[in-house]
Amino acid sequence: MTARDLWRRLEPIHDVVYFSPESRTAADAIGMRGYWMGYVAFRVAPLGPVGPAPVIAAFHGFPPSTITRALPDAWSYATPELALEARAAGTAEALRRLWGSDVDVTEAADLAWTAAQAADDPGRVLGAANRALQRPDDPVRALWQAATTLREHRGDGHVAVLVTRGIGPVHAHLLKLAAGGTDPDMLRRSRRWSDEQWAAAGADLRERGWTDDDGRLTDAGTAERDEIERLTDAAAVVPWEALGRERSERLAGLLDPLAAAVAGDLPAGNPVGLG
Template sequence: MADILSGATPREWPRLMWELYEPVHDIVYFAPQARQAADEAGMRGFWMGYFGMRAAPLGPVGPAVVTSCFYVFHPDRVARAVPDAWRYASPCDLLAARERAVDGAMRQLFGDQVVTGPQIAEAADLAWQAAMAADTAGRVLGAANQAIERPAQPHIRLWQALTTLREHRGDGHIAVLVGHGIGPLAALVLKAAAGESDGTALREGRKWDPGAWQATEAELRARGRLDAHGRLTAAGAAEHVRIEDETDAAAARPWQALGKDATERLGELLRPLAEQVAGSGLIPADNPVGLTGTRLGGTPGAAPDRLP
């Protein structure tokens, strides 16, 4: 773990820990067990399963709420899945389905011996402590996940805690984007321009049409954020750095509460899990999250479904 957390300052902890817990959280999008569990719960297709299981902690909310919380999806993408999802399965049913999916995926990826071992239990308790310390005022997805009852099985508890931390960070990131005047589509265009994800995959996955994407590129060029080739200008790159720094700062509370030694220990326990996911090929190289696997030494490959 020395090459990731050793010598890192508290200011760097949120970014470094995100790189370790995000791959473990993301199995709920990419693992085949997730699609199977969603189908068994009555969902009609990948997207309904995605929106239903991710939004389930919010209760049976309508498409406007989900669009707002998830931020970067075209409203039409959401409206094709919500509220119809609640006709086929209740949020409680879908919470149970995602736990089944995570259980099956973690057992397949890590093995029963690891899943039931003492290190997973230790990681679960540390992650749960961090997640319960997250400040969720104004952070709807983080708060909804934080309110979920503590799972009895350690590996499910670990995944739920990491999911709370992930959604807490995402809520903070959205707040930063809003503060910078960057709307949903502009956020995607800038993410692609920064080289974090493939622009076509971002646009198609979130159901934005090419004309809207091009219009947003033109707007960002007029604001001096993109050059004529669709790359970040110096001003755009500087703003990108500020956004990332502010996102990290907004995600610091859990790690400040956990403290240096416990944060480093959790990182040590998460690293082999993150490396296993990164090296499994489960997460595609062009994933919209921006995970590359390079820091962990993995090489994400193709997967049947892309994270929306």
């Protein structure tokens, strides 16, 4: 059972915050102006009332204009504390719709929370901020929060890998598209880079020999992407080493039906490549 195996089970659970109508309703209810303000405010609320600069750096994949349209304005409509409560309420409501109102996820929440609390913080801005949040009493909320901590911990490590290998945000998106499984139009619309930026990054990837003229991965590009994923996995192992093989396998088994129920509700070809 690898770090990637656990991520594939936890990511769909986390992703309800981006794609469920309940989460959008929760964001609207606290005054967020549009989808992207809600997305940004919900995701960065654990950091407190931050401005755009550290968020642009931590997110990595979005153009600065997407973040500056959301921050700091979001905090004039709702405090980070209110945003945290709204995101927890919205995701729990969505998960209960998908899993059933009487679902018992106590054991899964306990195991995931144990792993999340063992995560190493250095260099993990979003992961550490989420790990510092108090455990909710509601097991559904606790499971979602643990999944989010582990997801952001892995994501922070992934960004570090990209930076060390000289891969910018648009390059990373194009490598993902070249590998397949993601809808190109959906990714381009959601990430909002300019046509010129997409073109420049594509030309650079071809110059590096990682993609061909059709934007598909070459052998060298496949090797590079495999190495990125290997290093990302290596950076994400600490929580799972702390949990141990037996408990990690038990958690995976508990998550299988939960993740499957959620994945069917996510849009196909979505930007995280799940659904």
